[in-house]
Amino acid sequence: MRDQDVTRRILIIVIMVLIVAVIVLIASLITRGTCSSVVNNGITPTNVPEPSSLIIDVNSSELPVPETAHFNTEPPVTEPIVPEPTAFVTQNPLQPMHPSIPQSPYPAIPYCVTEGTFQDVKDRLELLKQLPRSETVILLDVGHGGFDGGTVGIDTNVTEAALNLQIGRMLAEQLAAKGYFVFMTRMGDYAVGSDKNSDMKWRKQVMKLEMFDASISVHQNALATDRSVRGARIYHYKTGTEGENLAKTIIAECLKISEYARPNAYTGNLMVVREPICPSALIECGFLSNHDEELLLQDPNYQMQIAKAVADGIENYLNSK
């Protein structure tokens, strides 16, 4: 009996093991089938192309479309804007800060370039040297820059160098709009030499070139001992010179925009009016030591008024010759 019981128990165990094995097998088949279907769903050609094709669609549709759009819109919309500086456009977008500048007859030499490195400045100078002498070329000396900030505003700490550049750029465009080629001694916030001496030496070398029809140096004034003093002043080297005539025609235009401008054309043994071979003047646009004028000189609208006045004065002088 015991042997039969043992055998029966063994058979039961075997049967149960078999049953369990069958169940496990069936379960594994079912599971494998489910897994394979999931895997298939993820791998089958019907599903794979979806994500991959979506990605391709995104790449192939989004990339070309904006590019095409750019190509369609850039030539008419952005090309006229690209060569123009934008530094002061954003300060007052409501004002037409940029005059219409005609196309230069020399494709490589636009009438003005107002932004660039010192190397760009030197390259520009070499290009302008190639112009026939019949063209009118204005030397626009933008005072200070880089380590040499010049005069500093007493109340706002604005640097003369920054204002010289802002007004200088506007002046360059105003002159270019009149059909004059303009050379700026600097087109960014940097000095044109490693120290003050080399900076001045380089400017002097430029001023000695026989390629300019008029020279204008842009600076800001200051008189800390009397903060009530304000107004634009014009300087030239000596009386009885063409520089004096240039200075007088410029200040005449400045008087139209400011009651504080000094009507006199002052003489001064200053490098920027002494050294240029061509008729030359120095415009001190205003006093950074005067509270109101320090603020006014930072107003793009007033800066533009000054630039227009100086450009008109230079034009009047050139037309009078």
Ligand SMILES: [Zn+2]
């Ligand atoms: Zn200065």
